Every structure is written in structure tokens, then in C-alpha cells.
Amino acid sequence: MARQNIYDNEAFFEDFREKRTSEINFNDCIETPILFSMLPDLRGKDVLDIGCGMGQHTRKFAEMGAASVLGIDISEKMLAWAVEHNSAEAVTYRRMAMEDMDALEERFDVIISSLAFDYAEDFEGLLRSIHRLGREKAALVFSMSHPLATAWTGQYTRYTWSDARERLYANLSHYTVEGLRKVSWVVDGYECYHRMFSSLINALVQAGFVIEECRESTMSDEMRAKYPETFGGTLHRPDFIFFRCGWAG
Numbered sequence: 001m002a003r004q005n006i007y008d009n010e011a012f013f014e015d016f017r018e019k020r021t022s023e024i025n026f027n028d029c030i031e032t033p034i035l036f037s038m039l040p041d042l043r044g045k046d047v048l049d050i051g052c053g054m055g056q057h058t059r060k061f062a063e064m065g066a067a068s069v070l071g072i073d074i075s076e077k078m079l080a081w082a083v084e085h086n087s088a089e090a091v092t093y094r095r096m097a098m099e100d101m102d103a104l105e106e107r108f109d110v111i112i113s114s115l116a117f118d119y120a121e122d123f124e125g126l127l128r129s130i131h132r133l134g135r136e137k138a139a140l141v142f143s144m145s146h147p148l149a150t151a152w153t154g155q156y157t158r159y160t161w162s163d164a165r166e167r168l169y170a171n172l173s174h175y176t177v178e179g180l181r182k183v184s185w186v187v188d189g190y191e192c193y194h195r196m197f198s199s200l201i202n203a204l205v206q207a208g209f210v211i212e213e214c215r216e217s218t219m220s221d222e223m224r225a226k227y228p229e230t231f232g233g234t235l236h237r238p239d240f241i242f243f244r245c246g247w248a249g
């Protein structure tokens with residue numbers, strides 16, 4: 001099974017690190033506030049953070065009162081940053097691919113993932129693994145790139161621009177063609193997986209989850225007006241999709 005580890009590519013890591021630690025970025029301004037607003041009370045809970053990256057969220061979950069937080073990630077560079085900058089007493093970082101989570105002996109009350117499921121070739125299998133890792137009454141809260149964003153094949157520009165450099169439309173093609181997207185994004189050969197909205201829903205239900213909330217990212221007019229180059233596209237389509245799920249039965 002394919003498991004690209006692009007965050008250990010020097011150029012890709014540096015670009016991501018720079019964006020993720022800058023003041024105005026998609027994670028902090030769009031994704032994180034929505035994800036955190038969907039979390040249950042973490043006090044006293046055992047939490048798993050899948051694709052924890054540089055550990056910003058992982059440490060925050062500990063600060064929110066989690067009894068333990070295990071952050072797993074495939075990237076050595078991301079984890080090295082996490083250990084250096086986002087360590088805390090309740091936090092453990094472990095290098096592990098999400099495809100290998102069946103090997104985990106721990107069980108969790110809350111399983112969280114922020115923008116890592118884009119990289120799962122076998123989304124159904126991933127959800128089955130997650131389902132096994134949850135204790136009774138567990139919660140799964142995750143974000144991923146929105147299907148309207150992952151449809152992009154790299155063969156056309158994402159937006160149609162006016163002469164005055166305003167984004168007029170979000171372009172869309174090949175939405176119904178699911179599977180691998182191999183595109184030039186920061187580096188050549190960046191890989192992620194596209195799934196239609198219905199496939200996400202059906203995979204969750206079939207794996208034994210109850211969908212309690214689904215959200216799509218939006219951005220305020222104020223922020224769009226202040227940072228048109230960065231956030232202008234948020235008018236036309238959501239960048240991220242979010243689910244909060246419980247365990248069925």
C-alpha cells in the first residue's frame with residue numbers, strides 16, 4: 001500500500017513549517033477554530049492525535065485537561081519539531097503510520113485527526129482501525145480537505161481570475177473520479193486521495209460510526225477583505241470538511 005512521507009522531503013517540510021508557523025495561515029485562521037469547537041470535554045480523557053505533525057494541537061489537548069495524549073505521525077521531521085516545541089507531561093509522540101494503528105495496544109476516549117486523512121489510500125480500512133481503538137462512548141473528531149478541493153487534478157488552475165486579480169470562480173473537474181491525485185504542489189509528485197462526499201459519509205456509517213455533526217469551512221467577510229490574496233477563494237468553496245462521530249450501538 002502506498003504511504004508517501006512527503007513531510008520528510010526537505011523542501012516540502014520547510015515550506016509547510018514556514019506556513020504553519022506564520023501568523024496568517026489556513027490552519028490557525030480557518031481549520032483549527034472549527035475543529036476545536038467540535039471537540040468534547042477532554043478533561044481526564046485518553047486522546048489519540050492521528051497525523052499530529054508538529055504537535056501544536058497535541059500539546060493543546062493536554063492543556064485542555066486530557067489525561068494522556070498520544071500523537072502519531074509518519075514523518076520524522078514533523079515529530080522532531082513536535083518533541084522540541086510541543087512536549088508536555090501528558091504527551092507522548094510515536095513514529096507510526098496511520099495504516100499500522102492496528103498494532104496499538106492502547107484504547108482511547110477521544111480520537112482526533114487534523115488534515116491527515118487526505119493521505120489515506122484505504123479510508124474504509126483506516127476507519128475500521130479507528131473504530132477498534134475507541135472505548136465505549138468514544139468520540140471521533142476529524143478534519144480533512146474538502147472533496148471540492150481534493151477533486152483538483154493539477155491540470156487546470158484552481159480558480160478563474162479577473163483582470164483585476166479577483167477570483168471569479170472555483171474551477172472543478174473530475175469530481176466523480178475518485179482515488180489518487182498526484183500533482184505539483186510545492187514539490188512535484190505530491191500525493192493525496194480524492195473521495196466524493198457520499199463516499200466519506202458511507203465509509204463512516206459502514207465502519208460503525210454515527211455522524212453527529214458535519215461542518216464545512218467558511219471564512220468571515222472581514223478576513224477575506226483583509227487578506228484577499230490568501231483567503232479570496234473561501235467565498236467560492238470550502239477548503240475543509242469536519243466530522244464529529246460517535247460509536248454506533
Ligand SMILES: C[S@@+](CC[C@H](N)C(=O)[O-])C[C@H]1O[C@@H](n2cnc3c(N)ncnc32)[C@H](O)[C@@H]1O
Binds near residue numbers: 004053073074115
Ligand atoms: C497537513 S499535516 C497536519 C499536521 C497536524 N495535524 C496539524 O494540524 O498541523 C498532515 C500530517 O499527516 C502526516 N501523515 C501523512 N501521511 C501519514 C500516514 N500515512 N500516517 C501517519 N501520518 C501521516 C504528515 O506527516 C503530516 O504531519
